[in-house]
Amino acid sequence: MDPAITSELSKFNDDIPFRATTNHTQSTWARTFHSSPELYIQPQSIAEVEKLVNLARRCRRRITTVGCGHSPSDITCTSSWLVNLDKFNKILSVDKEKCVVVMQSGIRLFAVGEELDKVGLAMPNLGSINDQSIAGAISTGTHGSTLKHGILSASILQLKIMLANGKMETCSPTQNAELFRAALISLGALGIIVEITFQAVPAFTLAWKQVVDTDLSMFNSWNKDLWTQTEFVRVWWFPYTRRSVVWTAEKTKLALRPPPKSYYDAWLGFHIYHNLLYAAQYVPRMLPWIEWFVFGMQYGFPNGSTTSAIQPSRQALLMNCLYSQFVNEWAIPLHKGPEALRRLSSWLNHLTPEDPDYVPHGIPYSADGLWVHAPVEVRVTETSNSTTPRPHLDPTCSEEATLYLNATLYRPYDMDPPCRARYYQGFEYLMRELGGRPHWAKNFDANGKDIEEMYGNKLLEWRKIRNDADPEGMFVGEWHRRYILGEGRKLALEEVEVGRKKIWKGGVLVMGEVEDDCGLSGSTSEESFDHLRESDVTVKG
Numbered sequence: 001m002d003p004a005i006t007s008e009l010s011k012f013n014d015d016i017p018f019r020a021t022t023n024h025t026q027s028t029w030a031r032t033f034h035s036s037p038e039l040y041i042q043p044q045s046i047a048e049v050e051k052l053v054n055l056a057r058r059c060r061r062r063i064t065t066v067g068c069g070h071s072p073s074d075i076t077c078t079s080s081w082l083v084n085l086d087k088f089n090k091i092l093s094v095d096k097e098k099c100v101v102v103m104q105s106g107i108r109l110f111a112v113g114e115e116l117d118k119v120g121l122a123m124p125n126l127g128s129i130n131d132q133s134i135a136g137a138i139s140t141g142t143h144g145s146t147l148k149h150g151i152l153s154a155s156i157l158q159l160k161i162m163l164a165n166g167k168m169e170t171c172s173p174t175q176n177a178e179l180f181r182a183a184l185i186s187l188g189a190l191g192i193i194v195e196i197t198f199q200a201v202p203a204f205t206l207a208w209k210q211v212v213d214t215d216l217s218m219f220n221s222w223n224k225d226l227w228t229q230t231e232f233v234r235v236w237w238f239p240y241t242r243r244s245v246v247w248t249a250e251k252t253k254l255a256l257r258p259p260p261k262s263y264y265d266a267w268l269g270f271h272i273y274h275n276l277l278y279a280a281q282y283v284p285r286m287l288p289w290i291e292w293f294v295f296g297m298q299y300g301f302p303n304g305s306t307t308s309a310i311q312p313s314r315q316a317l318l319m320n321c322l323y324s325q326f327v328n329e330w331a332i333p334l335h336k337g338p339e340a341l342r343r344l345s346s347w348l349n350h351l352t353p354e355d356p357d358y359v360p361h362g363i364p365y366s367a368d369g370l371w372v373h374a375p376v377e378v379r380v381t382e383t384s385n386s387t388t389p390r391p392h393l394d395p396t397c398s399e400e401a402t403l404y405l406n407a408t409l410y411r412p413y414d415m416d417p418p419c420r421a422r423y424y425q426g427f428e429y430l431m432r433e434l435g436g437r438p439h440w441a442k443n444f445d446a447n448g449k450d451i452e453e454m455y456g457n458k459l460l461e462w463r464k465i466r467n468d469a470d471p472e473g474m475f476v477g478e479w480h481r482r483y484i485l486g487e488g489r490k491l492a493l494e495e496v497e498v499g500r501k502k503i504w505k506g507g508v509l510v511m512g513e514v515e516d517d518c519g520l521s522g523s524t525s526e527e528s529f530d531h532l533r534e535s536d537v538t539v540k541g
């Protein structure tokens with residue numbers, strides 16, 4: 001450890017541990033981004049969090065907080081100090097009658113589910129996985145798929161956050177209300193969330209069913225009962241076969257019934273799809289056939305093929321997200337969904353007016369030679385009627401229900417797919433034309449100016465709250481400057497990117513430095529990455 005840090009540490013004169021290690025490599029779940037923080041710190045108490053924040057301020061370091069690194073972007077990359085709350089993960093109290101749970105913020109959602117289940121409670125809603133930390137999940141606006149619930153942040157009743165001055169603030173709709181709204185989606189740039197009070201619900205079982213059919217039948221039911229037929233509904237759309245799977249789930253008191261076991265589904269299907277995607281890296285025009293084969297094997301070839309099961313909610317709502325991937329997900333008004341998917345279909349399938357599914361796509365980029373992966377995830381959320389405070393940075397629609405479209409591109413054996421740039425260029429053009437805003441955690445290309453236009457005053461209000469809470473930019477890095485902080489003056493502790501390199505086994509190594517007014521501190525030199533070179537990661541020029 002830098003002797004300057006050891007020297008500052010010795011001045012604290014207390015017995016509060018500072019649990020820091022060096023030589024940590026941080027990677028995103030998808031292994032798309034890697035970084036090498038100067039220190040990796042895993043506090044176990046609020047006193048330890050307070051101490052590390054005070055120490056960082058004295059040592060002029062930037063702090064990044066990471067949950068489990070499931071955000072697909074470089075938002076958690078740092079060469080300065082990386083704080084992880086995996087060991088700050090206890091349920092602190094449960095009020096069974098009111099279904100109110102207080103927890104330390106590093107707890108993972110699967111652990112929340114397990115602990116709540118023991119007392120007959122559950123989370124009201126979940127996304128596709130439950131690996132995330134509760135603080136990480138709310139900080140990027142994580143959502144599931146239901147018109148009966150909002151995003152996960154909507155279940156937060158109160159939170160405690162450690163600010164850059166080392167003081168912990170409690171906030172809720174009635175206490176520090178503006179700080180609360182800013183913290184509900186804070187992108188890690190406001191402080192370290194340490195405690196969360198959560199509105200749970202009585203545990204419930206879901207009877208779910210998935211039916212494969214033409215996408216036309218899905219479009220035809222869009223304005224009837226597609227999204228309202230059951231409490232939870234999600235759709236996977238297959239662009240080339242022009243089919244979709246509609247997954248519906250409703251609460252039930254019936255006995256549990258596990259999903260049917262298929263010889264293909266688990267191990268075999270996983271590896272077949274992976275290897276076919278790998279082959280398509282070299283012969284991309286195979287992708288429509290792969291889509292037909294893989295998803296026919298998985299969901300059934302004839303339209304109307306149905307699978308069903310009855311499971312506890314914390315199992316039923318999850319799905320297997322397969323392999324490393326890029327995900328570009330946008331929130332648009334729900335009523336624009338059929339237009340969005342039809343235009344995307346016309347573009348990807350090169351439809352001509354003779355085709356019954358043809359609509360003019362209006363996307364000013366060529367789809368020639370473009371072949372993409374399936375499925376596109378189609379999900380919904382409803383926040384327009386919410387009585388809970390709306391986060392300033394909430395990407396969902398305030399006037400009507402929200403549709404999320406998620407254009408996933410897999411990275412077979414960690415190789416970037418060749419079509420990424422043009423697919424996402426076309427997809428984002430369409431999403432923006434339909435009034436969309438990107439999911440904060442994902443791999444979008446829209447820039448800071450675009451985001452300013454999309455959020456207007458809400459972004460300015462959020463920036464003011466952030467700047468008041470952290471005037472030196474202790475919680476700010478390159479990602480925040482690029483997308484949400486505008487072109488203002490660099491803050492004293494703000495981390496600036498100094499380079500990035502493609503590394504062997506895929507992904508990008510991101511390097512940064514913190515330079516405050518007094519000179520260089522927390523800086524990154526090539527040597528800082530030596531331990532990466534010595535391990536299994538090779539840095540290429």
Ligand SMILES: Cc1cc2nc3c(=O)[nH]c(=O)nc-3n(C[C@H](O)[C@H](O)[C@H](O)COP(=O)(O)OP(=O)(O)OC[C@H]3O[C@@H](n4cnc5c(N)ncnc54)[C@H](O)[C@@H]3O)c2cc1C
Pocket residue numbers: 029030064065066067068069070071072075076085105106126127128129131132133134135136137138139140141142143144186187188189191192193194321439441
């Ligand atoms: C396989 C997969 C499936 C997914 N499914 C969905 C889905 O269905 N729906 C959806 O909306 N998203 C989904 N996501 C995205 C995921 O929910 C978000 O990226 C989420 O933020 C990840 O949580 P995390 O704990 O890994 O946080 P990280 O990715 O580590 O961090 C996310 C942000 O939270 C901040 N942060 C973390 N902890 C704290 C803290 N204690 N205090 C302050 N800030 C903090 C970080 O600084 C960062 O800005 C999925 C991602 C993957 C990889």
Ligand SMILES: O=C1O[C@H](CO)C(O)=C1O
Pocket residue numbers: 127128321322325327329377406408
């Ligand atoms: O980011 C996400 O990844 C999965 C799709 O594989 C999912 O549902 C997200 O959201």
